[in-house]
Amino acid sequence: MKMLLIVHSYYPFIGGAQLLCKKVAEWFVQQGHSVKIITGNGDSPIYSAFGHETIKAGETNENGVLVNRLEFANHLYPLGTILSKIPYLRRFTVPPLFAILQARYFDMMQREIAKFKPDIVLTVPEVLFPAKCVFRLRDKMHFPLVAIPLLHEVDMGPAPKSVIASLRRAEAVVAMTEHEGKRLAEAYKVPKQKIFVSWLGTYIPTIQSGAQKRKRILFFGRKKMYKGIENLLKAMRIVWEVLPDVELVLAGARTTDHKKMVEMIKSVVRDTSGKVMVMDNVTEDKKNELMASALCLVFPSRMESFGLVVIESWAHGTPVVVIDSPVYKSYVTHMKDAFITDSEMPEDIAKGILFFLRNPDEAVAMGQHGQNKVKSQFTWDKVLKKIEMACHYALSSARGSDKRIA
16 A cells, blocks of 8 residues: 655654644554655744744655655745845735745645655645645545544634535544544544544653652643643642742753743743743653652643653653643543543643642552543553554545444
């Protein structure tokens, strides 16, 4: 089978979509299939704004997967960056430049699909412009399509109407949680027989780091402010009033919000800023050490399709504090492997953190419960076999039969 994955960005840019595509692509290669990835030469912001990091375009072979980074950001992109900073020119120059770049990218994607001639296409329509390209080309070129939407809904707001209509027309749609599957069926009107709930996966460390549990509270992920970092900092102010010898680690990929985050640490935390450690782009070994040594992971982000760091934390025997959201409640259990806060307010987040600090034995037991859940439900092998089922269904549906494979 010739499989084409289309995603807005890929390694070295790191996020849930990139990790999932990497796992899917490399696993299908190991099963003997031919797999290619089409992506852009930057991270998701390049499709809607100038001034963001770009990388070299071109095709490479990465662990048996052909990766073609199309040049969305060409020589016009630096020009657009300059013009976007000039108020009286920005209004008249930026939209036409983006229109040129987007039309060119659409044409490049169409040529690549025609040249590769895939049996099936998988896409992660998380970023609007690349998603529209894929859906337009699917209607034009009639390839079997599996969509993995990774819904990032805020307060249950739906995706754009064009994306919703296109999801309904895809041969199969993969949801990360039962909640997402329910949303796709009820709010997006995707036929239930097309929906496959795969969850996400992780690995139990084969070699334990040997790190001892400390009075360390960990946030791990892309350090964007929408992930609840401000409320976490305010929660830690409350914690430090009771237990001053606790440290907070904010680790993960640095983003364009870095300066804003540093300023917020200074303004919110003030005299206790020395208790906050910021770590950017840490190695896998360091990530493992941080997760193993933390008393708990705190992930107060509302806009998530799953929250991969939750099960990664469990894999290290570390419990989590998450906010009350139907996404998390699809797979976490309050007071068994997680503390689910009553709200995203700092006072409620602080209650969860203080619970683990005051009950370290409970923290260990809940972390162990989470690790057992990972072993039984969240292995990559189970996840990828579910996605394989979706692909088989999409192929059979495209051929005129829509029987699900058990």
